[in-house]
Amino acid sequence: MTNASTTKNANLAARFRNFFTTRDFIFHDGRDLRRFSVAGRTQALLAGIATITVAFSAYGVSQATAGAISISGVAGVQLSPEMQVEQMRAEVARMQADVAAAKEAARAHAARVEQRQALISAVLSGKGDPEVLNRPLPQAPVTGAVTSEVIEPLRRIEQRQLVFAARAQAAGEARYQETARHLRRLGLRPERYVSGAMGGPYEPAAGGGSDGEASGGEAEAQFRSLFRTWKKLDVLEQSVISVPSMQPVEDLVFTSRYGVRSDPFRGTAAMHSGVDIPGPVGTPIYATADGVISRAGRAGGYGNLIEINHGRGIQTRYGHLSQILVQDNARVRRGQIIGLMGSTGRSTGSHLHYEVRVDGNAVNPIPFMQSGEYFAAIQDRTQNAVGGPAD
Numbered sequence: 147m148t149n150a151s152t153t154k155n156a157n158l159a160a161r162f163r164n165f166f167t168t169r170d171f172i173f174h175d176g177r178d179l180r181r182f183s184v185a186g187r188t189q190a191l192l193a194g195i196a197t198i199t200v201a202f203s204a205y206g207v208s209q210a211t212a213g214a215i216s217i218s219g220v221a222g223v224q225l226s227p228e229m230q231v232e233q234m235r236a237e238v239a240r241m242q243a244d245v246a247a248a249k250e251a252a253r254a255h256a257a258r259v260e261q262r263q264a265l266i267s268a269v270l271s272g273k274g275d276p277e278v279l280n281r282p283l284p285q286a287p288v289t290g291a292v293t294s295e296v297i298e299p300l301r302r303i304e305q306r307q308l309v310f311a312a313r314a315q316a317a318g319e320a321r322y323q324e325t326a327r328h329l330r331r332l333g334l335r336p337e338r339y340v341s342g343a344m345g346g347p348y349e350p351a352a353g354g355g356s357d358g359e360a361s362g363g364e365a366e367a368q369f370r371s372l373f374r375t376w377k378k379l380d381v382l383e384q385s386v387i388s389v390p391s392m393q394p395v396e397d398l399v400f401t402s403r404y405g406v407r408s409d410p411f412r413g414t415a416a417m418h419s420g421v422d423i424p425g426p427v428g429t430p431i432y433a434t435a436d437g438v439i440s441r442a443g444r445a446g447g448y449g450n451l452i453e454i455n456h457g458r459g460i461q462t463r464y465g466h467l468s469q470i471l472v473q474d475n476a477r478v479r480r481g482q483i484i485g486l487m488g489s490t491g492r493s494t495g496s497h498l499h500y501e502v503r504v505d506g507n508a509v510n511p512i513p514f515m516q517s518g519e520y521f522a523a524i525q526d527r528t529q530n531a532v533g534g535p536a537d
Contacts, residue, residue, distance in 0.1 A: 197380040248297075255300040259307065266310050269318040269376045272383060272524075279376065308365055311372050324468070325382055328520055332389070332513055333504065338458050340378045383524050388433035388456040390514050391521040392480060394464060394500050395423055395487070403499060404510040419508035420463065420501035425427035427468050427496045429487035433478045434462055442470050448485055449491020450483050450497065459506075466490050466500035495510065 163338070223232070266276025325337040402422035437454040440461065445451035448465035452472060455461055468488025478484060489496045502511040 147524050156438065173290065175366070204227065237399070251297050252300065255297045255304070259300055262304075262307050262311070265369065265372060265376060266307070266314045269314040269372060269379065270381075272321075273379065274376065276380070279373070298472040304365060308368055311368050315372045315375050318372075318379050320397075322375070322379045322382060325379075325386060328517055329386070329389070330518065333509060334389070336382060336501065340381050385458065386521050387480065387525050388436045388458070389521060390456060390462045390502050390511070391519075392432065392434050393515045393518065394432050394434050394462075394498060395425060395429060397425065398515070399424060404508075420465075420499050421511055422497050422499055425487050425490050425495040427486070429496075429498075429502075430483045431487060431498055432486045433480060433482045433484050435460075435480050437462075437478060439474055439476045439478060439484075440473050442472050442474050442476075445491075447492035450485070450495060451491075454478065454484075459504055461503045461512075463499070463501040465501075466493045466497060468496075506511050517519065 153322075157363040160165065182532040238277040264274065265279055268279060270428070272475040329336050360387075384519060400421050401424050402418055404421055431452075433454055435454075435456050439454040441451060442452065445465075448463070450465075450470050452464045452467065452470060453461055455465075464485060466488055467490060469486040470484075472484045487496055487498050493499075496508060500511055502509050502514050
Protein backbone atom coordinates (compact mmCIF):
# COMPACT_ATOMS: atom_id res chain seq x y z
CA MET A 147 0.00 0.00 0.00
CA THR A 148 2.81 2.38 0.93
CA ASN A 149 4.58 1.76 -2.37
CA ALA A 150 1.36 2.37 -4.32
CA SER A 151 0.78 5.65 -2.48
CA THR A 152 4.35 6.77 -3.08
CA THR A 153 4.09 5.94 -6.77
CA LYS A 154 0.79 7.79 -7.04
CA ASN A 155 2.22 10.91 -5.38
CA ALA A 156 5.31 10.81 -7.58
CA ASN A 157 3.17 10.56 -10.70
CA LEU A 158 1.04 13.46 -9.53
CA ALA A 159 4.11 15.65 -8.92
CA ALA A 160 5.50 14.75 -12.31
CA ARG A 161 2.24 15.72 -14.00
CA PHE A 162 2.33 19.11 -12.28
CA ARG A 163 5.95 19.73 -13.26
CA ASN A 164 5.14 19.00 -16.89
CA PHE A 165 2.84 22.03 -16.94
CA PHE A 166 5.83 24.32 -16.53
CA THR A 167 8.83 25.00 -18.77
CA THR A 168 11.85 27.18 -18.26
CA ARG A 169 11.26 30.78 -19.33
CA ASP A 170 14.18 32.49 -21.09
CA PHE A 171 15.10 36.18 -21.18
CA ILE A 172 17.71 37.28 -23.74
CA PHE A 173 19.62 40.53 -23.36
CA HIS A 174 22.00 42.39 -25.67
CA ASP A 175 24.61 44.62 -24.02
CA GLY A 176 25.90 46.13 -27.27
CA ARG A 177 28.47 43.37 -27.81
CA ASP A 178 27.15 39.98 -26.69
CA LEU A 179 23.86 38.16 -26.34
CA ARG A 180 23.20 36.70 -22.89
CA ARG A 181 20.45 34.35 -21.78
CA PHE A 182 18.86 34.23 -18.33
CA SER A 183 16.29 31.63 -17.34
CA VAL A 184 13.57 31.24 -14.71
CA ALA A 185 13.56 27.54 -13.93
CA GLY A 186 10.39 25.49 -14.33
CA ARG A 187 10.78 24.18 -10.79
CA THR A 188 10.27 27.71 -9.45
CA GLN A 189 7.02 27.99 -11.36
CA ALA A 190 6.04 24.52 -10.20
CA LEU A 191 6.27 25.73 -6.60
CA LEU A 192 2.93 27.45 -7.08
CA ALA A 193 1.35 24.26 -8.33
CA GLY A 194 2.81 22.40 -5.38
CA ILE A 195 1.17 24.82 -2.97
CA ALA A 196 -2.14 24.33 -4.72
CA THR A 197 -1.73 20.55 -4.46
CA ILE A 198 -1.10 20.79 -0.72
CA THR A 199 -4.17 22.98 -0.41
CA VAL A 200 -6.39 20.41 -2.08
CA ALA A 201 -4.97 17.60 0.03
CA PHE A 202 -5.40 19.62 3.20
CA SER A 203 -9.00 20.37 2.33
CA ALA A 204 -9.79 16.70 1.72
CA TYR A 205 -8.15 15.74 4.98
CA GLY A 206 -10.21 18.28 6.92
CA VAL A 207 -13.50 17.11 5.48
CA SER A 208 -12.75 13.45 6.23
CA GLN A 209 -11.79 14.24 9.80
CA ALA A 210 -14.90 16.30 10.35
CA THR A 211 -17.07 13.51 9.06
CA ALA A 212 -15.45 11.04 11.43
CA GLY A 213 -16.35 13.10 14.50
CA ALA A 214 -15.22 15.86 16.80
CA ILE A 215 -11.53 16.38 17.60
CA SER A 216 -9.68 18.32 20.24
CA ILE A 217 -8.30 21.74 19.34
CA SER A 218 -4.58 21.99 20.07
CA GLY A 219 -3.79 24.48 22.79
CA VAL A 220 -7.38 24.74 24.06
CA ALA A 221 -7.79 21.88 26.50
CA GLY A 222 -11.18 20.24 26.70
CA VAL A 223 -12.75 22.32 23.87
CA GLN A 224 -14.59 20.32 21.26
CA LEU A 225 -15.80 21.68 17.87
CA SER A 226 -18.72 20.34 15.99
CA PRO A 227 -18.09 18.81 12.58
CA GLU A 228 -19.68 21.87 10.96
CA MET A 229 -17.35 24.29 12.76
CA GLN A 230 -14.32 22.19 11.90
CA VAL A 231 -15.28 22.22 8.22
CA GLU A 232 -15.72 25.99 8.33
CA GLN A 233 -12.32 26.41 9.96
CA MET A 234 -10.74 24.20 7.33
CA ARG A 235 -12.41 26.18 4.57
CA ALA A 236 -11.00 29.42 5.98
CA GLU A 237 -7.50 27.94 6.01
CA VAL A 238 -7.90 26.71 2.45
CA ALA A 239 -9.07 30.17 1.36
CA ARG A 240 -6.02 31.77 2.99
CA MET A 241 -3.66 29.40 1.21
CA GLN A 242 -5.45 29.96 -2.10
CA ALA A 243 -5.04 33.71 -1.62
CA ASP A 244 -1.30 33.22 -1.06
CA VAL A 245 -1.07 31.24 -4.29
CA ALA A 246 -3.04 33.88 -6.22
CA ALA A 247 -0.83 36.67 -4.85
CA ALA A 248 2.31 34.78 -5.84
CA LYS A 249 0.97 34.25 -9.36
CA GLU A 250 0.08 37.92 -9.75
CA ALA A 251 3.45 39.07 -8.43
CA ALA A 252 5.26 36.73 -10.83
CA ARG A 253 3.16 38.00 -13.74
CA ALA A 254 3.83 41.65 -12.86
CA HIS A 255 7.57 41.12 -12.46
CA ALA A 256 7.79 39.15 -15.71
CA ALA A 257 5.95 41.92 -17.56
CA ARG A 258 8.33 44.49 -16.11
CA VAL A 259 11.38 42.44 -17.11
CA GLU A 260 10.08 41.98 -20.66
CA GLN A 261 9.19 45.63 -21.18
CA ARG A 262 12.51 46.83 -19.81
CA GLN A 263 14.25 44.32 -22.09
CA ALA A 264 12.31 45.78 -25.04
CA LEU A 265 13.44 49.29 -24.07
CA ILE A 266 17.09 48.25 -23.85
CA SER A 267 16.83 46.55 -27.25
CA ALA A 268 15.14 49.62 -28.79
CA VAL A 269 17.94 51.93 -27.70
CA LEU A 270 20.67 49.59 -28.94
CA SER A 271 19.07 48.67 -32.28
CA GLY A 272 17.20 51.88 -33.10
CA LYS A 273 14.01 49.88 -33.60
CA GLY A 274 11.17 49.80 -31.11
CA ASP A 275 7.40 49.90 -30.91
CA PRO A 276 6.39 53.16 -29.17
CA GLU A 277 3.03 51.66 -28.21
CA VAL A 278 4.74 48.86 -26.31
CA LEU A 279 7.38 51.06 -24.70
CA ASN A 280 4.79 53.66 -23.64
CA ARG A 281 2.55 51.04 -22.03
CA PRO A 282 2.23 51.52 -18.23
CA LEU A 283 3.77 48.70 -16.26
CA PRO A 284 1.58 46.62 -13.89
CA GLN A 285 1.92 47.25 -10.19
CA ALA A 286 3.45 44.38 -8.24
CA PRO A 287 1.38 43.32 -5.18
CA VAL A 288 2.78 43.35 -1.65
CA THR A 289 5.00 40.33 -1.22
CA GLY A 290 4.69 37.56 1.32
CA ALA A 291 7.01 34.67 2.09
CA VAL A 292 5.66 32.49 -0.73
CA THR A 293 5.64 35.35 -3.23
CA SER A 294 9.19 36.41 -2.35
CA GLU A 295 10.53 32.94 -3.06
CA VAL A 296 8.68 32.69 -6.38
CA ILE A 297 9.86 36.05 -7.76
CA GLU A 298 13.43 35.87 -6.50
CA PRO A 299 14.81 34.69 -9.90
CA LEU A 300 13.07 37.62 -11.59
CA ARG A 301 14.55 40.02 -9.05
CA ARG A 302 18.03 38.76 -9.92
CA ILE A 303 17.30 39.36 -13.62
CA GLU A 304 16.11 42.89 -12.82
CA GLN A 305 19.42 43.54 -11.06
CA ARG A 306 21.31 42.44 -14.18
CA GLN A 307 19.07 44.65 -16.31
CA LEU A 308 20.38 47.70 -14.45
CA VAL A 309 23.84 46.99 -15.85
CA PHE A 310 22.50 46.54 -19.38
CA ALA A 311 20.39 49.70 -19.04
CA ALA A 312 23.44 51.78 -18.16
CA ARG A 313 25.33 50.44 -21.18
CA ALA A 314 22.34 51.01 -23.47
CA GLN A 315 21.95 54.57 -22.25
CA ALA A 316 25.60 55.34 -22.92
CA ALA A 317 25.31 53.88 -26.44
CA GLY A 318 22.10 55.80 -27.11
CA GLU A 319 23.54 59.10 -25.94
CA ALA A 320 26.62 58.56 -28.10
CA ARG A 321 24.48 57.92 -31.18
CA TYR A 322 22.34 60.96 -30.43
CA GLN A 323 25.41 63.19 -30.15
CA GLU A 324 26.81 61.84 -33.42
CA THR A 325 23.56 62.57 -35.27
CA ALA A 326 23.35 66.00 -33.66
CA ARG A 327 26.91 66.73 -34.81
CA HIS A 328 25.98 65.94 -38.43
CA LEU A 329 22.97 68.23 -38.20
CA ARG A 330 25.02 71.10 -36.79
CA ARG A 331 27.43 70.78 -39.70
CA LEU A 332 24.44 71.53 -41.94
CA GLY A 333 23.49 74.57 -39.88
CA LEU A 334 20.54 72.73 -38.29
CA ARG A 335 20.01 72.69 -34.55
CA PRO A 336 18.93 69.29 -33.09
CA GLU A 337 16.39 71.15 -30.95
CA ARG A 338 14.50 71.85 -34.17
CA TYR A 339 13.49 68.17 -34.07
CA VAL A 340 13.49 67.00 -30.46
CA SER A 341 11.97 70.03 -28.73
CA GLY A 342 9.01 68.87 -26.68
CA ALA A 343 9.81 65.20 -27.30
CA MET A 344 11.43 64.45 -23.98
CA GLY A 345 8.31 63.33 -22.10
CA GLY A 346 6.18 60.23 -22.32
CA PRO A 347 3.73 58.18 -20.28
CA TYR A 348 6.27 55.51 -19.29
CA GLU A 349 5.90 54.77 -15.59
CA PRO A 350 8.20 52.17 -14.03
CA ALA A 351 6.32 49.91 -11.60
CA ALA A 352 6.34 51.17 -8.03
CA GLY A 353 7.68 48.85 -5.38
CA GLY A 354 10.24 50.54 -3.18
CA GLY A 355 12.61 48.53 -1.05
CA SER A 356 10.10 45.76 -0.27
CA ASP A 357 10.08 44.60 -3.88
CA GLY A 358 13.80 44.28 -4.12
CA GLU A 359 16.60 46.66 -4.92
CA ALA A 360 16.18 46.41 -8.69
CA SER A 361 12.57 47.61 -8.53
CA GLY A 362 13.26 50.43 -6.08
CA GLY A 363 14.33 54.01 -6.66
CA GLU A 364 17.59 53.12 -8.40
CA ALA A 365 15.90 51.04 -11.09
CA GLU A 366 13.05 53.51 -11.54
CA ALA A 367 15.45 56.41 -12.08
CA GLN A 368 17.68 54.38 -14.41
CA PHE A 369 14.87 53.21 -16.68
CA ARG A 370 13.09 56.56 -16.65
CA SER A 371 16.33 58.14 -17.86
CA LEU A 372 16.80 55.37 -20.44
CA PHE A 373 13.28 55.96 -21.75
CA ARG A 374 13.99 59.68 -22.22
CA THR A 375 17.19 58.81 -24.10
CA TRP A 376 15.28 56.44 -26.38
CA LYS A 377 12.50 58.98 -26.93
CA LYS A 378 14.74 61.85 -28.02
CA LEU A 379 16.94 59.52 -30.12
CA ASP A 380 13.90 58.00 -31.82
CA VAL A 381 12.39 61.41 -32.61
CA LEU A 382 15.70 62.71 -33.96
CA GLU A 383 16.39 59.66 -36.14
CA GLN A 384 12.83 59.56 -37.45
CA SER A 385 13.10 63.27 -38.32
CA VAL A 386 16.42 63.18 -40.17
CA ILE A 387 14.81 60.97 -42.79
CA SER A 388 13.30 64.25 -43.97
CA VAL A 389 16.65 66.06 -44.15
CA PRO A 390 17.67 66.35 -47.85
CA SER A 391 20.87 64.34 -48.02
CA MET A 392 21.14 62.28 -51.19
CA GLN A 393 22.17 63.62 -54.59
CA PRO A 394 19.30 64.55 -56.95
CA VAL A 395 20.92 62.87 -59.98
CA GLU A 396 23.05 59.76 -60.39
CA ASP A 397 26.06 61.44 -62.02
CA LEU A 398 26.96 64.47 -59.96
CA VAL A 399 28.94 67.23 -61.72
CA PHE A 400 28.70 70.95 -60.96
CA THR A 401 28.85 73.68 -63.58
CA SER A 402 27.93 76.37 -61.09
CA ARG A 403 28.07 76.29 -57.30
CA TYR A 404 26.24 78.08 -54.51
CA GLY A 405 27.22 81.69 -53.87
CA VAL A 406 28.11 84.81 -55.81
CA ARG A 407 28.91 84.19 -59.48
CA SER A 408 28.89 85.96 -62.85
CA ASP A 409 25.36 85.91 -64.20
CA PRO A 410 25.34 83.91 -67.51
CA PHE A 411 22.95 86.38 -69.14
CA ARG A 412 24.19 89.76 -67.89
CA GLY A 413 27.79 89.00 -67.01
CA THR A 414 27.50 90.85 -63.70
CA ALA A 415 27.99 89.48 -60.18
CA ALA A 416 24.85 87.85 -58.83
CA MET A 417 23.91 85.54 -55.98
CA HIS A 418 23.32 81.95 -57.10
CA SER A 419 20.96 80.33 -54.59
CA GLY A 420 21.70 76.73 -55.52
CA VAL A 421 23.92 74.51 -57.64
CA ASP A 422 23.70 73.67 -61.35
CA ILE A 423 24.11 70.03 -62.36
CA PRO A 424 24.40 69.34 -66.13
CA GLY A 425 23.05 66.31 -68.00
CA PRO A 426 21.10 65.20 -71.06
CA VAL A 427 17.45 66.18 -71.43
CA GLY A 428 15.33 63.49 -69.79
CA THR A 429 17.85 62.59 -67.06
CA PRO A 430 15.87 61.31 -64.01
CA ILE A 431 15.63 63.71 -61.05
CA TYR A 432 15.23 62.22 -57.56
CA ALA A 433 13.68 63.59 -54.36
CA THR A 434 16.53 64.02 -51.90
CA ALA A 435 14.38 63.30 -48.82
CA ASP A 436 10.87 62.35 -47.79
CA GLY A 437 8.36 65.14 -48.09
CA VAL A 438 5.23 66.60 -49.66
CA ILE A 439 5.06 68.45 -53.00
CA SER A 440 4.22 72.07 -52.21
CA ARG A 441 4.56 73.30 -55.80
CA ALA A 442 4.79 71.57 -59.18
CA GLY A 443 4.49 73.75 -62.27
CA ARG A 444 5.80 76.75 -64.16
CA ALA A 445 7.61 79.32 -61.99
CA GLY A 446 9.25 82.22 -63.86
CA GLY A 447 13.01 81.90 -64.33
CA TYR A 448 12.95 78.43 -62.76
CA GLY A 449 10.96 77.15 -65.74
CA ASN A 450 9.27 73.90 -64.73
CA LEU A 451 9.80 73.76 -60.97
CA ILE A 452 9.16 71.22 -58.22
CA GLU A 453 9.32 72.33 -54.60
CA ILE A 454 9.21 69.76 -51.79
CA ASN A 455 8.33 70.58 -48.20
CA HIS A 456 10.35 68.33 -45.88
CA GLY A 457 8.98 69.75 -42.64
CA ARG A 458 10.67 71.68 -39.84
CA GLY A 459 11.11 74.64 -42.18
CA ILE A 460 13.18 72.74 -44.79
CA GLN A 461 12.41 72.78 -48.55
CA THR A 462 14.19 71.71 -51.74
CA ARG A 463 13.70 73.10 -55.26
CA TYR A 464 14.33 71.42 -58.60
CA GLY A 465 14.31 73.81 -61.59
CA HIS A 466 14.47 73.90 -65.41
CA LEU A 467 12.79 70.48 -65.74
CA SER A 468 11.64 69.17 -69.11
CA GLN A 469 8.87 67.17 -67.44
CA ILE A 470 7.19 67.09 -64.02
CA LEU A 471 6.12 63.63 -62.81
CA VAL A 472 4.37 64.57 -59.55
CA GLN A 473 1.41 66.69 -58.51
CA ASP A 474 0.80 69.27 -55.79
CA ASN A 475 0.30 67.82 -52.28
CA ALA A 476 1.59 64.38 -53.29
CA ARG A 477 3.75 62.59 -50.72
CA VAL A 478 7.14 61.48 -52.04
CA ARG A 479 9.88 59.31 -50.62
CA ARG A 480 13.64 59.73 -50.60
CA GLY A 481 15.03 58.46 -53.93
CA GLN A 482 11.71 58.66 -55.80
CA ILE A 483 11.84 59.98 -59.40
CA ILE A 484 9.92 63.27 -59.47
CA GLY A 485 10.86 64.77 -62.84
CA LEU A 486 13.17 64.82 -65.86
CA MET A 487 16.05 67.21 -66.55
CA GLY A 488 15.58 69.95 -69.16
CA SER A 489 16.31 73.58 -70.07
CA THR A 490 13.08 75.43 -69.38
CA GLY A 491 12.96 78.96 -67.97
CA ARG A 492 16.06 81.13 -67.63
CA SER A 493 18.54 78.49 -68.78
CA THR A 494 21.40 78.25 -71.26
CA GLY A 495 21.38 74.46 -71.59
CA SER A 496 20.05 71.21 -70.16
CA HIS A 497 20.77 71.07 -66.44
CA LEU A 498 19.17 70.88 -63.00
CA HIS A 499 19.09 73.89 -60.72
CA TYR A 500 18.93 72.44 -57.20
CA GLU A 501 18.32 74.39 -53.97
CA VAL A 502 18.00 73.65 -50.26
CA ARG A 503 16.17 76.24 -48.16
CA VAL A 504 15.93 76.47 -44.37
CA ASP A 505 13.23 78.73 -42.96
CA GLY A 506 12.85 80.28 -46.40
CA ASN A 507 16.54 81.12 -46.84
CA ALA A 508 18.73 79.38 -49.43
CA VAL A 509 21.73 77.50 -48.00
CA ASN A 510 24.63 75.65 -49.61
CA PRO A 511 23.24 72.24 -50.77
CA ILE A 512 26.65 70.53 -51.07
CA PRO A 513 27.17 69.74 -47.33
CA PHE A 514 23.70 68.16 -47.31
CA MET A 515 24.61 65.84 -50.17
CA GLN A 516 27.88 64.93 -48.45
CA SER A 517 25.92 63.67 -45.42
CA GLY A 518 23.95 61.22 -47.53
CA GLU A 519 25.71 58.05 -46.44
CA TYR A 520 25.27 58.72 -42.73
CA PHE A 521 21.60 59.68 -43.02
CA ALA A 522 20.94 56.73 -45.34
CA ALA A 523 22.20 54.41 -42.59
CA ILE A 524 19.75 55.99 -40.16
CA GLN A 525 16.95 55.55 -42.68
CA ASP A 526 17.80 51.85 -42.96
CA ARG A 527 17.40 51.49 -39.18
CA THR A 528 14.09 53.34 -39.20
CA GLN A 529 12.71 51.93 -42.45
CA ASN A 530 9.29 51.33 -40.87
CA ALA A 531 8.87 55.01 -40.06
CA VAL A 532 6.32 57.15 -41.89
CA GLY A 533 8.11 59.81 -43.94
CA GLY A 534 7.15 63.36 -44.68
CA PRO A 535 7.07 66.67 -42.92
CA ALA A 536 6.83 66.66 -39.16
CA ASP A 537 5.51 70.18 -38.72
